[in-house]
Amino acid sequence: xxxxxxxLRVQLFRFGxxxxxxxxxxxxxxxxxxxxSKAIDNFAVAKVKRTLMKRDAIDALYFDxxxxxxxxxxxxxxxxxxxxxxxx
Numbered sequence: 001x002x003x004x005x006x007x008l009r010v011q012l013f014r015f016g017x018x019x020x021x022x023x024x025x026x027x028x029x030x031x032x033x034x035x036x037s038k039a040i041d042n043f044a045v046a047k048v049k050r051t052l053m054k055r056d057a058i059d060a061l062y063f064d065x066x067x068x069x070x071x072x073x074x075x076x077x078x079x080x081x082x083x084x085x086x087x088x
Contacts, residue, residue: 008040008065015073022076023083032072040065 012033019029047053047061 008062008069009037011069011073012037012040015069015076018073018076018080021080025079029072029076029079036065036069036072039068 015036016030016033019026019033022029053061
């Protein structure tokens with residue numbers, strides 16, 4: 001999880017930079033990014049450290065976070081593209 005958690009943080013950082021480029025709904029989406037960050041810290045990493053988890057349970061937890069991150073990233077990318085189109 002340690003390496004996977006780092007990769008999630010890198011993706012989250014890139015996601016945050018993309019959110020910063022938004023002109024509309026930036027604060028709302030920034031809260032979602034913050035929520036994902038807290039989910040990584042409080043839930044995923046803490047849960048793995050304090051409980052005895054099997055590898056498949058850790059993987060399931062990681063992939064759940066990846067799915068959530070990718071879903072929100074796709075939504076933000078669509079919003080950024082829509083804003084570009086509106087500006088043209």
